[in-house]
Amino acid sequence: MNLYTVERAQNDLLMRVRSRLNSRIAAKVLKSIEAAKGPLPGHLKAQADAYAADVLGSKSYAPWLYVYSAIAGEFREGWIPDNYYMSVVLPAIEGRYGGLSDMRSMTARVFGHGKEIPDRGYVVKGRLYDASLEPVSSFEEFTNHIFSGVEKVAFKADASDRGRGVKILDRDRFMQTAVGLPDGVIQPFIDQHEAFAQVASRSVGTLRMTTVIEPDGQITTRDAYMRFGRDTDDHVFSESNIRVLLDTATGVFSPIGYSVDWLEIDRHPDSGFVFAGNQVPNYAACLEAVERLHRRIPMVPSIGWDLTVDQDGSVQVLEWNSGHNDIKFSEATSGPCFTGLGWEHLGRSRAEVPVTG
Structure with a gap:
């Protein structure tokens, strides 16, 4: 078994675990909606089950379809469940490129330092870089650079999401915590x-x-x-x-x-x-x-x-x-938003279907 096969097997296992956890989140969301709107009608649940199994390839994708149906008050063909999107669509359409955005410093290389990109600097392996990925020799110079014209900055750690790994720092707090900062990007706190x-x-x-x-x-x-x-x-x-x-x-x-x-x-x-x-x-x-x-x-x-x-x-x-x-x-609120892209057919073409969550 080569390294690529091992890596793919590990990724598939991780995706299955995430899919099960994702289904539990969907069940919790549905419970909240049903408490306010009443139980999801049986015929909508049956439509979701059939679509998940027959079109997407597994009934394990039904829980988010229940949520979408409860929000919309109807079932709509073409919906992409969240766990299907994460475990089937993204790996199929993006492959290894999907991880690029986890590395915040890649923004400078991919998009440049244009007018819309507010990045002031990056922390990479303990080293300090400006927005053009030029090394900054001293911590004092780096601090003066990132706080130029602003009182606060936002630090975002690599691979962070859902608001985690974000710190809003003034100059004093930055100087106290900068030594222990992980890899990430520093942006001015936007007015x-x-x-x-x-x-x-x-x-x-x-x-x-x-x-x-x-x-x-x-x-x-x-x-x-x-x-x-x-x-x-x-x-x-x-x-x-x-x-x-x-x-x-x-x-x-x-x-x-x-x-x-x-x-x-x-x-x-x-x-x-x-x-x-x-x-x-x-x-x-x-x-x-x-x-x-x-x-x-x-x-x-x-x-x-x-x-x-x-x-x-x-x-x-x-x-x-x-x-x-x-x-x-x-x-859930305005979909299906991604019709015409063929995403709903990707699950049937997978050699291995995720286990039921």
Whole structure:
């Protein structure tokens, strides 16, 4: 057995474990929705079971289809369950390229240090680099560089997600903790646009967008939604965030948002900001930026982007995710978002179907 075969077997095992855990998360989400809306009708569950088994290749993919159906009030063919996306779609379409975004310093090499990339510096193997990956000789010089014109910075560790591995630091805290920082990126703490600050002022509101490579090779944006923090958070955490669906073409807010428990709300629970009638500022520039940047790395067919708009309307790309970008919220609230890409057929073509979770 060669190293590639061993690596593939290990990855398959890891994906199976994640799929089982993912199914348990789906069951918890469904329980929350059913507590508010009532039990999922049996005929919708039966449709989800049949679609998971007959089209996707395993009934183990049904739990997220239950969640989607409970949110939508109907079953829709073409939905991509979250555990199917993670365990089947991403490995099939991205392969080893899926791990590129876990290494934050790769941003400088892939996308350059353009106007939308706010990276100030990187920590790599204990060494300090500026945004162009030029080494910085002294810690004092590095500190002065990353804090130039700003009072706080955000440090994001490699391979971190869901808001974990993120530290918001002022100069004193940075100097106290920098020696023990793992590999990662340092960005200025963005002074966000007033349109976002009205919703949640303490943390930076982030726009989630997913771009894909179409069968004809064009790059398009398939989903978009906003994530806002709570008053107790200095940055957005997946465990507490408020999500608001957007019109993908225009950036207009849906009148309905969702709590972390997937329950419908019409305003932010802390600020009281009403979602209806609002829009992402300079949204057209956000669309243009992510689609243009995706063209620089065409070997990655699906990318999830975290970006924001600063106080003067400039687009700031905070993060890109090639290997674990989340699609389940958009699929549940406005999907299917990824029809025409052939993703639903990938499970049937796999030589080994994941075990039932």
